[in-house]
Amino acid sequence: MSHDIEQSLSAGESGPQRTRRILDSMGETLERGEVPIEILNDEDIYQRELTEIFGQAWVYVGHESEVPEPGDYRQRTIGEDPFVFVRDEHGKIRVLFNSCRHRGANICRAEKGNTTHFRCPYHGWTYQNTGDLVGVPQKGAGFDHLEAEEHGLREAPHVDTYNGLVFACIAPEAPSLEEYLGGATWYLDMYFDLIDMEVVGDPQRWVVDADWKTPTENFYGDNYHVPMGHKSAIDVGIGSETATGEEESKLYGIADCDGHAFSIYQIESEKPMFWGHPERVVETFNHDALDDDQYEVARKSGVTLGTIFPNLSFIFLGGRDDPNKDPVGTFCLRQWQPRGPGEMEAWNWILAPTDAPDEYKERVYEVGMSTFSAAGNFEPDDIGIWDGIDEAAGSVFAEQTEATTLFTMGRGENTAATVDDDWAGPGTAYANGGVTDENQLDFYRKWHETMTTEGAE
Amino acid sequence: MQDELERRRTLRLECEEFLYHAAELLDDRRLSDWHDLVTEDIEYRVPIRTTRERSSNTEFSEEAFHMKEDWGTLKVRTERMSSDFAWSEDPPSRTRRQVSNVRVIDYTDDEIELKSNLVIVRSRKAETDPDILSMERHDTFRREEDGYVPDWSEGGGLKLARRTVLLDHTVIPTDSLSIIL
Known part of the structure; x- marks a missing residue:
């Protein structure tokens, strides 16, 4: 290496210096609802995530x-x-x-x-x-x-x-798992205690040109993207009843829930919704497993999605793969596996109610596969949009300008997203949860906290 | 003997031309024209593959799939992929299907069972390192009047009635399967 090159290199930022700058500045940017885009594609940040997040979290x-x-x-x-x-x-x-x-x-x-x-x-x-x-x-x-x-x-x-x-x-x-999950158990019980669930077959696995945090952030509650991002699927008639407007729903964004977050579509109706499961399947549920408040939320649930920190997401929805077939309730559990800065592998498991008839479980699988998977009618459009974020994140320009991504939705004075004090579950519930970024900011708050915890050096 | 040889040659040629034609339709993104060439009772499956021990009798799942389609769901997919709002295919990925090793396994007057190999080279944007998908396909073609007929053929048309795609991958090496295999 020539002397000149050595000099010019030493004048720039080293990896650890850059990591420190990004994490330091992120404390401030989060306050104003912004996230340094550089964290979505940076080798040192990535290595630190492996040790401080995946090496520490449940x-x-x-x-x-x-x-x-x-x-x-x-x-x-x-x-x-x-x-x-x-x-x-x-x-x-x-x-x-x-x-x-x-x-x-x-x-x-x-x-x-x-x-x-x-x-x-x-x-x-x-x-x-x-x-x-x-x-x-x-x-x-x-x-x-x-x-x-x-x-x-x-x-x-x-x-x-x-x-x-x-x-x-x-x-x-480590803290106990229950302590780590915290308020999230109230929500998880609605899916895994009310219903005995089983994985059908093997997970779908595929590579994605995006950082693991991009889909995680999305599944913390980006409900703003649905009408635009998934228009192609909604247009062919396979959107859920809440997405197509067949059933009017209220969307609650659950933030401030021990680092995890949920989005819950509630359909105000006398009839049991239970994520689109028909009555003969609902009959097999453990109706005594929940308290009255939880049960009522479950009964009114249309689409529900969420993420357990760091990288386990799910979506539970009534859907179909063909407008001429009956909708079924399908549960897709997904994990965004880190495979390098700006690169990941997606895993998708489809779960069906254990006590449902076999032919129904088969339909649950088919609808899950056709909706959220490598070949799903919804998922590829997300992925097609995310491809390229990593390039912007890893750019010189992003570093020079300390570019950020924006999570200020719902902060204005006239925002429609308001805290619902009557919400029975843990966390803070935002009514009109489709127009707030609080859920997603929670992910980056938890991420930042974990990356900067004492002893994480 | 000579007649039988001639018949097998003609059959294979007919199957090859059908496969090439279908590959051209998909590469040219004429998805609706491709869908016209599947039978109303089509079974189209792409089972999930896992790495197993040699002693295991199969690597392919009987209950988990990347695609498990019928006529209606393939119609939904082909219509959706042609939408101006299907972001995974707009701008579209560029695919080039290489069909080879066509083997006629069995045939009757109505149906032909065959295997073929397929490599899809898929490129996006300005990428110079394309995604490569490699697979074997087990197909059944059926004679139907409005099926595909090569211009030299005096036989009836052909449609795809069954397809099982056996991928060489346990992890799909491309960022979405917004294409037909």
Whole structure:
């Protein structure tokens, strides 16, 4: 490297300096409802997210119904880290690090299956599905000093389940999952306690040219984009009853809910809505699982969506794949997997009520797949729009001008989005939630707080 | 023997020309014309593939799909993709379908069962590094009067009655499947 180049490089900002500048300035920009666009495509910010967010938070791993039998396993990632989500022979769910204690090779190489043991293909070290090391070839001859019980597979130190949803936290210290979810449990109960749900088949996975935060931000409650972004799907007659205007609804944006957020369309009607599930399916729900307030919100629910920090989103809606067919209630659970600055992999699981008839579950799957998935009628339009944000975010100009994205909707004096003090659930409920950015700002507040927490250096 | 050989050659040529024609319609974004070439009882499926151990009997899901379509849902998709508001395809992605290894598996007077390989090269914007989708397709063609007829053929028209797309990917390597495979 020539002297001149070295000089000009040292005059610029180093990665850590840039990260510090962005995070420092973000404290102020958030106050005025703006977010530095640079965070959507920056190598140092991204590396810090892997350690400070995905390395600290409770991250979704899978649903219990994906590993129903002892020995069932699925490969999963926490951030970018490789884990095996397995139900061990005693029925306990574990999240094992997919790396042999000997030389680090993957001990599990299939995406899913059922096994009593994982055997490393390198030297043959063998582990039970509990993670215990039970076989070391030529142990007497070469490893007589090795304590097998101290060399089981490493595993996520915290694994817990909330109504079938399995989360893991890889940090040494963690709050309980219930504490982490906080007020979000009131909302999650409406889907996973009122209804026993199961995942149908395998998740759809696809690459997306966008940062993981872009869809996360959207699923924190960007209800402003629906009429424009999804016009093509609404025009062909497959929008939900609330999107097409067949049923008039009120939209509540739930912010200030322990870092998680929800959007809830309420249809004022005597008849039970329950996200478009028909009566014969609603009959199978656990009607005693909720308190009266929760039950009433569930009964009036049209579309509902939300996100559990950091990257687990869902949308629950009544929809169809053909205007000539009956709508069904379908639940798409999605995870925005970080795969690099400005790059991610989307995972989409479709869940159906466990006690519904098989032919109904099949329709739930078909409608979910046709709505939100790589080939869905709604989702690709979002993704087509997001492609390019990463380029703007990673630009010199964005850095030079400290460009921001804008989340000030609903801050004016005459805003239609007002706090509904009568809302029964946790968090702050904004009536006319389609014209406020408070939900989405919550994501960036939580993100910023997590990225700058003491000890995060 | 000679007659049988001639018949198989003609059949394969007919199938190849149908596949090339359908590929041209899709590459040229004539989606409604493509939809005219599927039967009313079409079953069109793109099952999800997972990485499995060699001993597993299949890598393809029987219950999870990227697409699982019938005539009506394909009509919805082709109409939506042609909309001025389908942002994933406006500006449209540019696709080039390479159809090869056409194998006629079985046939009757009414139906032909065949396999073919397909590579789709897909480009967007000013990108110089296209997305590549690779797959095998198992198709059933059926003779219907208003189907596709090559200009040299004296037989009846052909329509697509069944298609199963076996992707070589477990993770779709393109940012949305807003195209027909």
